[in-house]
Amino acid sequence: MASVNNKLAFLNQAPPANYVAGLGRGASGFTTRSDIGPAREGPSQDTINAARAKRGEGPESGDGPGQEEDADANQDPENETGLFAGTVYERDDEEADRIWQSVDDNMDARRRKQREAREKAELEKYRAERPKIQAQFADLKRGLSAVSDEEWATLPEAGNLTGKRRKAAAARAGNDRTYAVPDSVLIGNRDRTATESSLSAEQMEDGTATAMGTTTSLTEIGEARNKIFSHKLDQAGSSSRADGTASSLGTSSTIDPKGYLTDLSSVNVKSSTEIGDIKKARSLLDSVIKTNPKHAPGWIAAARLEEVAGKMAIARKVIAQGCENCKMSEDVWLESARLNTRDNAKVVLARAIAAGLTTSVKIWLKAAELETDTNSKKRVIRKSLEYIPNSIKLWKELVNLEESHEDARILLSGAVAAVPGSVDLWLALARLSSPQEAQSVLNKARQTLPSSHEIWIAAARLVEQTSNDEGKAADETQANLDRTMATAVKRLQKAGAVLNREQWLKEAERVEREGSPATCAAIVKATIALDVEEEDRRTVWVEDAQACVERGCIETARAILAYTLREFPDRQSIWRLAVDIEKKHGTPQSLEGLLERAVTMCPKAEVLWLIYAKEKWQGAGDVAAARQVLIRAFDKNMGSEEISLAAAKLESENGQKQAAGLLLQRARQEVNTPRVWLKSAVFERNDRRTTEALELVREALKRFPTFWKLHIMHAQLLEAVTPPGEDGAHFRAAREALTAGLKACPTSAVLWINASRLEERAGLAIRARALLEKARLKESEDKDVLWHEAACVEERSGNAPQAKALIARGLQEHPKSGLLWAASIWLEPRAARRTRSADALNKTGDDARVIASVARMFWNERKTEQARKWFERATKANADWGDGWAWWAKFEAQHGTDDSRRAVRERCIRAEPHHGEQWQLALKDPKHPNRRTEEVLDVVSAALVVTT
Known part of the structure; x- marks a missing residue:
């Protein structure tokens, strides 16, 4: 009895067979360390299923063909989803995963060659057992190369053969039979596309039954159409009214009977999105004017919204309410006057003044x-x-x-x-x-x-x-x-x-x-x-x-x-x-x-005296007055080189050759500068006295051996005086003069260029290249000019790639040289010139040569207006560069009018340019001395060659 009455007596009893502690409350999904080793075997699957069934988690019996297995039953033990799902992935875990990944990569690399060889062998074996269709017919494809054109032409079409075989098979099978079509099918096909032009008795009534069983009222459709049409007419009348009034106000509306259809076509149809936006705005503005009825901008915005929506009557009504609520706001009254017609607007403004806006200037001006x-x-x-x-x-x-x-x-x-x-x-x-x-x-x-x-x-x-x-x-x-x-x-x-x-x-x-x-x-x-x-x-x-x-x-x-x-x-x-x-x-x-x-x-100030004399001479045409001005100037400036040369030029160009010679002789004695000696030699050469000019140059070289212009003129005179022969005596004499000049003036780039051109005229391009190469090694003044001349030598010899290479080397030493950048543009292919010109403009800024090259590029592309603007920009950048004026004159001669050509010529004469490669060649041509600016412009523009 004691054991019976004791509630804890079961603790001393043996557990039932297959008992698992905690299985009834679902504590059987894990194992502990004590379960590992010689522990007893766990419950069977049938026992676990029975316990789950008792808790309502699954079927009572074991696995059947239709049962669902537990999601975690076959889970990978190394998968941490269930066990460590809530833990934090720390740096140690990351390092461990990285180490293991490196070990796996190393092991994979060790076996990669064997694995790839094994996979290749398996693939070859598989292809040998099961080859592709194209591999099976490879030999036949190779055999097609021996088929002749006649055999190809006699091959039948595959579709024809297939159709013939199909028809032959159908004939052999006896399936070539015909059947009679029933009359009902023929009648139904006949009536399928027929149109009924009369109505039945039922259809003559108000309602018409449709195929779906519903009824359509033709009377209601007509009434709806009339309503829509009348609404459109009212809307068109309110928008196109000339002097009528709104029908919503009770007055008549005037509509043009001839143009109302045009007005209807001009009515804007709002999309669904716009209608939705208008509704949202209307609700917001309605909230604004109801919350604060004294807020004038809210009433104005609400009225304009209705105006945009096409409801002018509602807009006038809204703004009228705004006038009642905001009587002292002139903007509301002005908006009301704007939305109404002229006569109604007068009434509105009268009401505004009566309401107390007597001091509003805007109201009175609008009235x-x-x-x-x-x-x-x-x-x-x-x-x-x-x-x-x-x-x-x-x-x-x-x-x-x-x-x-x-x-x-x-x-x-x-x-x-x-x-x-x-x-x-x-x-x-x-x-x-x-x-x-x-x-x-x-x-x-x-x-x-x-x-x-x-x-x-x-x-x-x-x-x-x-x-x-x-x-x-x-x-x-x-x-x-x-x-x-x-x-x-x-x-x-x-x-x-x-x-x-x-x-x-x-x-x-x-x-x-x-x-x-x-x-x-x-x-x-x-x-x-x-x-x-x-x-x-x-x-x-x-x-x-x-x-x-x-x-x-x-x-x-x-x-x-x-x-x-x-x-x-x-x-x-x-x-x-x-x-x-x-x-x-x-x-x-x-x-x-x-x-x-x-x-x-x-x-x-010598410059002012010279300007004064020039204005007297060329501006007023008074040579005597100009001569008096120069006499006064010489008295104030004894020994002035500029005034002496200006006086000699005045006498020379006006036919007083003897007086000009005497003035130059006096200047050589009193002034005694290298420029005076040079001008004296030029005067003698222009007067066709070459021997006297040569004597003056030789005398000047004794006095001024380092003046490079004298050496150049000495070589020119020797080349002109020495008779040409088969041995090239005139070239040899000029070469000796230039060699002496190079020894005396080793830094003069112009002197080196003249020596190179002399060798080039003599047919010795190799010596010309050597001279320019030697000149670039000297500490000359303008090395970019030497690089450009070397590129021109190669270009004249037909070696364009070498010319491009020389220009590129020159740009490395002189990255801001406009002369080299302008030459590089025209050495590029036509497609790359635009990019090259953009780089040139970025590097050089407002260099006239680069700007003129851009203008010529637009000229080639037939963009005349852009070309004209860029030519004008080039002349503004450097008005003293004569080649730019010549290019512009040549462009206007081809694409301009008489007025544009005359304008370019007049502007060039006013600018009086003196520099430019082609310009100086024409200006200082010994065969044509004393050329005027307009003559030089014509000669240079005719000599320029347009590059495509």
């Missing part, structure tokens, strides 16, 4: 704008001035409506009395008054507005106009204007209205554009020295003058330079700038007066 005749507009604006007498806009609008100057002047008198602080009204009154009355008006304005510089400027302009009408002298007028503007600056500074120098210059430019140059000069004289340090005045004033010239304000620039020259009368650079401006924009008389003052103030 005047809605009126059709001028008298009604005047009446509205006069009514508005009763409420807003100090509105400048209203006064201006009323004055502009007056057609009579006298009535406008009377109105302006009342305007300045009502608004005395308006400068514009005072100035307008002064413009409409007579000169005497205008003077009194401006005096009153200066008393009323002492801080207004516009009134002082207007007074000065009035003085200038009056003086011009009365015929007063320019000096007297300018003196009065100077006093007026000086007083104006003092009064304004006292009143506290201080303008800086830049603002005064802008006013001077404005006055110049309005046609008052004397007032402009007075403003500049009175204000140019403001806010400028003593030591910076000359630099700042010259920069201001150049900036005014760039903006096209020539009178302002003249006034600035005139004041600057009064302060710095001995500055040659300032006089030269003033002369250039006067030469381009002035008259011959003004230029002559300026030059006379310039040479008087700067008597030692």
Whole structure:
């Protein structure tokens, strides 16, 4: 009994067979360390399935054919998904995985050769047992090479044979039979495409039964169509109304009976996306105006939304509600007037004024704008001035409506009395008054507005106009204007209205554009020295003058330079700038007066004397006056090389050869410079006295052995004097002269190039290359010119790749040489020239040669407008480069008009270029001396060859 009543007695009893602790609560899915070793065998599968079935986790019996196995039953023991799924993957684990991966890779690499050999053998064995179809027919394909063309042509088509075999087989099988088609099939096919043109009795009623069993009402369809059509008509009428009113407001709508279909076609059909956006915006704006009914922008936005949606009636209704809620907002009333017709808008604006917006200038101006005749507009604006007498806009609008100057002047008198602080009204009154009355008006304005510089400027302009009408002298007028503007600056500074120098210059430019140059000069004289340090005045004033010239304000620039020259009368650079401006924009008389003052103030400035003489000679055509100018210049500048040569040139080109020779002889004695000796030899050569020229050059070489131009001319004269023979005596004499010159001037690149070209003319291209190679080893001045000449030698010899290689080597030493970059563009293939030109522009900037090459490239591509722009840009980059002008003239001769050709020629003559390879060859041609600029332009443009 004790054992029976003891609840823990089962602990001492033996467990039942196949008992597993915790199996009933699902604790049988793991093993412990104590289970490993001599532990007893676990429960069988049947026992586990029975326990699971008791818990409702699976079937009661063992595995059957339809049972699902546990997902973790066959799990890989090395897979950590179940066991270590929640652990952290640390750095030690990563290192261990990396080590094991390296071990696996090493073991795989050790067995790779054996594995690949084994797989290859297995593949070969498999292909031998089961070859591909193409491998089975490989021998037959090789045999097809022996088939002749006739055998190929006699081969039958595969489809024909197949069809024949199929028909033959069907005939042998006895399947060639025919069957009779029933009449019902024929009748059904006949009625399938037939059209019924009559209705039955049932169909004549309102409803029509369809094939699906539903009923379609033709009457309802017609009514719906009429509704849609009427809606479209209303919509078109509201959008295209000329002077009718909206039908939603109860008035009639006017529609053009001839053009309503066109209006219907112009109606925009909203997409589903736009309709959705409009709905969203409508809900948002509805929330805005309901939350804050006094918010005027919300009502305006809501009305414009309905306008965009095409519902003008709703838009007018919304904006009318906005006017009721925001009576003091002028924007809401203006929007309502805009959305309504002209007559309704007048009513709306009248309601706005009645609501209290009597001081709104915009309302009154809009009301005047809605009126059709001028008298009604005047009446509205006069009514508005009763409420807003100090509105400048209203006064201006009323004055502009007056057609009579006298009535406008009377109105302006009342305007300045009502608004005395308006400068514009005072100035307008002064413009409409007579000169005497205008003077009194401006005096009153200066008393009323002492801080207004516009009134002082207007007074000065009035003085200038009056003086011009009365015929007063320019000096007297300018003196009065100077006093007026000086007083104006003092009064304004006292009143506290201080303008800086830049603002005064802008006013001077404005006055110049309005046609008052004397007032402009007075403003500049009175204000140019403001806010400028003593030591910076000359630099700042010259920069201001150049900036005014760039903006096209020539009178302002003249006034600035005139004041600057009064302060710095001995500055040659300032006089030269003033002369250039006067030469381009002035008259011959003004230029002559300026030059006379310039040479008087700067008597030692040779350039000014030469410009003065040239203007007398070529500009005015007065040779005697030019000769007098040069005599004066020589008296002021004894021993001047430039003046002596200019005097000789003047006499030579005007046929006074003997006088020119005497002047040069005197210059050789008094001046004795290498340039004088060179010009003397050139004069003798041009006069066909080659022997005398040669003697002068030899004498000059004794005096100046290092002047390279003399050596070049010596070689040219020897080549011309020595008679050519079979042994090339003239080449040998010139070669000896150039060799002596190279010893005396080893750094002259031009001398080396002349020696190379001499050898090339003699047919010795190898010696020409050697000379240029030797020249590049010297410390010459312009090595890029030597590289370019070497490339030209190779190109003339037909060796374009070597020329390209030389240009590339030259660019390595001179990466910013425009000469080499321009040559490299034309050595590239046509497809690569655009990229090469872009690189050249990036490296060289505004080099005229590169820009001209780009223009020529556009020329080849038939892009004439772009080519013309780039040619103009090239001449602006370097106006002294004559080859650029010649290329542009050649382009205009092919693609331009008479005006464009004439414009290029005139601009080239004004520029007077002196440099350029082809230009100098034509300019200094001994056979054609003293060529003019236009003649050289024609010769060079004709000699240029267009590269494709």
